[in-house]
Amino acid sequence: MENKKVTIAGAGLVGSLLACYMAKKGHDVKVYERRPDMRKTTIDGGRSINLALSNRGWKALEGVGVADEVRKMAIPMYGRVMHSREGELTNQPYGLNGEAIYSVSRGGLNALLMDEAEKHSNVSIDFDQQCTRVNLETAEASFKSYSTKEITKVEGDLLFGTDGAFSAVRSSMVKTDRFNYSQQYIEHGYKELSIPANADGTHKMEKEALHIWPRGSYMLIALPNPDGSFTCTLFFANEGETSFETVNTLEKARAFFKEHFADALELMTNFDEEWENNPVSSLVIIRCFPWSKNGKVALLGDASHAIVPFYGQGMNSGFEDCTVLEEIMSQHGDDWNTILKEFETQRKPDADAIADLAMRNFVEMRDLTGNADFLLRKKIEAKFSRNNPGKWIPLYSMVTFSDIRYSDALKEGQRQDRIMEEVMAMPDIHQNWEDPKVETKILELLGKY
Ligand SMILES: Cc1cc2nc3c(=O)[nH]c(=O)nc-3n(C[C@H](O)[C@H](O)[C@H](O)COP(=O)(O)OP(=O)(O)OC[C@H]3O[C@@H](n4cnc5c(N)ncnc54)[C@H](O)[C@@H]3O)c2cc1C
Known part of the structure; x- marks a missing residue:
């Protein structure tokens, strides 16, 4: 197979993993990331401090030999623990045979994948480089440095857009003929809060579980972190009678939590500060097609299929994109037209299905688990x-x-x-x-x- 010059826009979870896959195939890989290097600076990840990793994600990590490293930082969650308004707990195992999903730190996993990619001599990652323009005919991409404002034009044989839900690579495709695209914000947003560790570093609730406070039209969830804390996420309507719009002062928020999430509030010792300072973020579903152009430019991960987080499958499906692409690459050698066409044709129905399943699971989690x-x-x-x-x-x-x-x-x-x-x-x-x-x-x- 011929070595290609591969450009990857976005060194998030999927871009960093894709760099490992491409490097293993012997290609020369240049990755460009808009943010500074998260391994050297503390940056606000913007969303979900931890995520649930499951089978599809593990398989993709195994494909590049990093699963064992990731396992060291992962906490198994064997089931859901449902918290009633009165604080009664109900356990529901996830699997029939003791299977677990795994809580991992988003930043930790991303950093590990970047380290792994950089172990390959044929991979480089440049930070502070925002993709601003793409030539879909030639796969040339322009990147702008935030700090120097300088623009670098990067030529390559292939360009992958792994630049997330608001992908710049996809933006250039949107303007082309017969490109289908939809962006749907759901009515719920989310805010992250936390339950700190006990003084001795242990967890204040059952550690190896995903906690849910299902309350009908809204819910609170909590995933464990290795430092003994839990990251909690309130999924709540943005507007309406009971929403971020109406629960809009600290006093109202405390009263609301006291009524609906009393057992959690008791453990949230930083509630006031976090409620005031942590943003309310939006949840978006992105669908588009095709995912590639001219056998030279393609989208993977959230760039082509961003979904709501209720099945814990956004990252897992993006990682599975890499596994599927690798399998197709192994079948078609250098025929990138065929590889990218087959990839998008095979993968699109699956991306649509998990988008639907994720919305369906929201109803299940917030409503039916109680x-x-x-x-x-x-x-x-x-x-x-x-x-x-x-x-x-x-x-x-x-x-x-x-x-x-x-x-x-x-x-x-x-x-x-x-x-x-x-x-x-x-x-x-x-x-x-x-x-x-x-x-x-x-x-x-x-x-x-
Ligand atoms: C609240 C919440 C909870 C979630 N929980 C889970 C979970 O439990 N399990 C799960 O599997 N998934 C979960 N997800 C989904 C998961 O976060 C995403 O599916 C995953 O991050 C997608 O990875 P990605 O690399 O495609 O995109 P991203 O993680 O968004 O990475 C994109 C990267 O591209 C960079 N970038 C953006 N624009 C440019 C540009 N123009 N030029 C260069 N670089 C650029 C960004 O800085 C970023 O580093 C959750 C999502 C949310 C919002």
């Missing part, structure tokens, strides 16, 4: 799945603990919905759910749908 019918449905599914391996993989497991295509998982999830609707309508299901008749009914419905 609902008795929902919890029973999960128990019935888990029991059936254990007794009939191969016949039923719960949707959450397909998305999180497998690499079944997102589009297939979505279709199978819809089939499961139809089946479970009938099962939940069985007489006295809450009392009789362990009756063998329930299993027989599911087997019968599997034949029907």
